[in-house]
Amino acid sequence: MDGLIHQILSGIATGGIYASVALALVMIYQATHHVNFAQGEMATFSTYIALTLIQAGLSYWVAFAATFVISFVMGVLIERVLMRPMANAPILSSVGVFIGLLLIFSSISGWIFGYTIKTFPSPFETSKPLLGGYVSGHELGSTAVTLVVLLSVYLFFRHTRLGLAMRAAAYNPASARLVGIRVGWMLALGWGLAAGIGAIAGCMVAPIVFLDPNMMAGILLYSFAGALLGGIGNPLGAVLGGFAVGVIENLGGAYLVGTELKLTLALVIIVAVLVVKPSGLLGKAVQSRV
């Protein structure tokens, strides 16, 4: 029983990271109907920036904030320079650009920072276990950070003018433009936010899985699974899906398939969702007119 509780709690901790990345994916998907295959590599690159800043002598949280800002700017720039001309291109072109970005970010990370596996500091007390030994300090801290991120994203979209404008731009670009919203810039802001959220997820997961240029490949996969499970067009669904996938992954890894097949579990979840309920748990079923 102790083992089970432990697995569930640490599943929730990693699930929070999947939830953040899934949220970042869904934000871009909602606005542009693109799935950002480079999300993971961008987050890894941001995490390297954070590590460099920390090693340069900045305190953890200052480096953390600076990384968020840098990643935000990076996301905005990518949207403005690369994605904007692709707005009406066929799916193949947008997927191609994302794959190109994935390759570029992955090799830049390797080029600048090297391919050796690096440790990443945790800002939380990790020496002694908490809550009766069920969770480590880092798990608790990173869950808190992801919850704060998710809550602030929710409040931002729900209760600010800018958030409302961004939702309008994603929901109905033509009408949004008619009421004076600068739709292009809203998309760019969405990209910036997604890149920033990805960076936070990268910093939170790096102490657990260690930092190397391919760190996020598996995490991106779980986030895809989470986003699909919750419904790829639904942010709340994506967050819940991310948490659910985290728990499923941990329980499955511990009791069902062993750690060697954890990634395959993500594939199984994706296929299962597509077979059983393609729209996801909270998504709206898409009907195409014939």
Place this chain on the structure above:
Amino acid sequence: MSGSNAAGTGALTAGRGAAVASVLGAAVAAAFLFSDYHLFQLTLVVVYAIAILGLTIVTGFNGQISLGHGAFYAIGAYTTAILMDRYDMPYWATLPFSAVVCAGVGFLIGLPALRLGGLYLALTTFALAVATPQVLKHKLIEDYTGGVQGIVISKPDPPFDLPIDADQWLYLFTLAVGCVMFLLAWNLLRGRIGRAMMAIRDHAVAAEAMGIDIAMLKTRTFAVSAMFTGIAGSLGAIAVQFVAPDSFSVFLSIFLFVGLVVGGVASIPGAIYGALFIQFVPNVADQLSKAAPGAVYGILLIAVLYLAPGGAAGFVRSMTRRLCRMVRPGG
């Protein structure tokens, strides 16, 4: 995307026949002109060309994006390696087996993913590609796959006491299989089924209205495409004489995708240009730094998508057209 003629699927005209014959002649002559190492590289070019041809069929002519064809390449390679290693089967006899296995797996993967449009297949196949090395390493099938160590297979000897060495024979064998595969693809794409595939790509609703069973044809196309790439994997395993899980990482799938786009998405000769690209560009870029091939691939991929969406094949096509116009003014 219109003009199936221009895409290399039309009737065999005199000019095109001459071009094909001379390329084929040069390819055969290469077996006797190059050193063993260069011949090995050319063998891999043919292997990649078949693999990319599989992607061309499903992505270029049917409009379905796959980011996971490396998985089928791996399945083909492992099928051949296991049959040769465990069951002492001759190398050539393993090809039909891996064709059947890969087509079957492709069908099963395509079944759920292809019912839905566009991105879902890309997502599922991407997940498949990421998960492949892990599955290959798993201890349940370790007896067959050799686990992390992989399987070493022996190089085939030339049959009938032919006066050529093993590398030359391997190259010519691969080339012959390659020719058969290209002929099959060409035949498939210029016929009724090929037209139906393109109809689905260009206008799914109209295709359905004309009585095409979209989901079934898409799934079948995906299976055929998996079969092509699987056979390429078999040939690749025979050429490299070694299979191991980590040679089939997600980057193999991505490189095949890059080869597809750079060579020209909806073009049969494009598969050859793409194969030349992914075989030789990393060799050049590797001399700069370890990270350079990835960066070069990424930058070129984006550049091609922006500047020349037709890829190398589109470029060659417009050049020949311009040349013809210069030779025959007003023609």
